[in-house]
Amino acid sequence: MDIIFNPPVNSENQYIRLIVDELKAKGYRIHALDNFFSSFGHFKSIRLVHLNWFENIDDSNFFTALKSFFRKMVVLIAIRLSGKPLVWTMHNRTSHEKGKAFFSRILVYFLLRWTRRIVIHTHQSEHMLANINSKRARKTVYIPHPNFIGVYGDIISPVTPVVPQLHLLFTGMVKPYKNLEMLIEVVQQFHDEVQLVIAGRATDPVYQKQVAKQAASAGNVKLLPYFIPDEKLAGLITKADVLVLPYDLESSLNSGTAILAFSLKKTVICPEIGTITDLGMLQDRVFHYRYGNAAEHRGALTNQIAGALLLKQENPLKLQEMGTRLYDHVEKVHDRHSIGMQLDHIYRALIRKEVMKTT
Structure with a gap:
């Protein structure tokens, strides 16, 4: 089953690899968002889109931020018009990048409206969304953040501390x-x-x-x-x-x-x-x-x-x-295998619902 999980790789954040590995083990073929429009055949083959940190904008300067914003809005509109189920993981309360925050707020507004499921890693996220809009909060699915046990090698047993610092x-x-x-x-x-x-x-x-x-x-x-x-x-x-x-x-x-x-x-x-x-x-x-x-x-x-x-x-x-x-x-x-199973369940339910609508 072909899906977009974006970003599909991140050399400085093992979170992505852990999730992608679990999805691949469930039979999903993972594609990058950048290739979404590479061909009509590829576009048609994608069954679901899952976005992470999509609301973040490159705010190095105004024109770069504006370009990044419009590009992302075009992608969101295309996903919306295609009818493909959209899943968004809400990682932050608001964007950490303060310079052009209004661009990020607009993206979050449409993500909240158009996404079929909002994956959250903390219960605070659900309470926050409920205070904003109870309808949006009903889309949330709590899935724990995966642990990193064994990812960076074996735990090194610390030497019994003898220094007071x-x-x-x-x-x-x-x-x-x-x-x-x-x-x-x-x-x-x-x-x-x-x-x-x-x-x-x-x-x-x-x-x-x-x-x-x-x-x-x-x-x-x-x-x-x-x-x-x-x-x-x-x-x-x-x-x-x-x-x-x-x-x-x-x-x-x-x-x-x-x-x-x-x-x-x-x-x-x-x-x-x-x-x-x-x-x-x-x-x-x-x-x-x-x-x-x-x-x-x-x-x-x-x-x-x-x-x-x-x-x-x-x-x-x-x-x-x-x-x-x-x-x-x-x-x-925060068991990673359990997290993969929960995502698999969400994806299959959304895809099955979409198939039923078109038949």
Whole structure:
């Protein structure tokens, strides 16, 4: 069965490969959106379209954003007119790219109207959509974010910690919505008691230089300004006590990095985005917090880092125990095979319904 799952590959995000592998195992032939109109025969063969991050716009400048927006609108209209079932995974509350956000909002408006199913990875997403439009919320299907167990190799057993310092790690794309400037300022206050590694590259070289300059002046922050190869990632995470993810609550819902941390038996410091609130009773195994503005965010982040530091000083093994419990959770709840089966069920139901309409 031929479907579009877009993007079909992403060298810097294993999420895509994990989903695509499961779909291929179910017999689906995966195609890229760019080839949708390559020929009439190919266009006709596509039974369903599933889009990820389609609402994101290249906002490097206005004309680039405008071109990207119109191209995507043409594709959406073509999918709509073709009658092919459209599935959209809602990854974020709003687009992280703030520069040309109105283009993104228009795309989201039509995605919400025209999609047959909205795949969500957190229950927060459903509540948010219900507050906007109850009709749209009825389209949602909750499917957990796949875990990353075994993806980056075997878990490296950490050496029993003997140093009193708290070792923090941020890994992922370096972008403004991740509040790294604030994180560096907060960590700097702890001096030698806390060490922070920021591992990741920025798409904006100006912003990369800004973060690098701030990190260099902090004294207890190390910047690795490049994409971490898959074979190095597990080792880097193992060296950390806690991953710190000070995301923007206005745009963030899910965190693949948090799921990655849990998959490698690490806990996190993170605001109460959907990935965290979905932990339920296990929220006490992470350092979670809320905030209403930048000042509150800085204070809450400071308190959570201080709490993690105190916990390590009182019981060096406690942080490892928290990570192990989170690993057990994602191993069961975020099982990739189960996720593939759920997507398969959604696809087949939509395609079967479309066939019945045309016969």
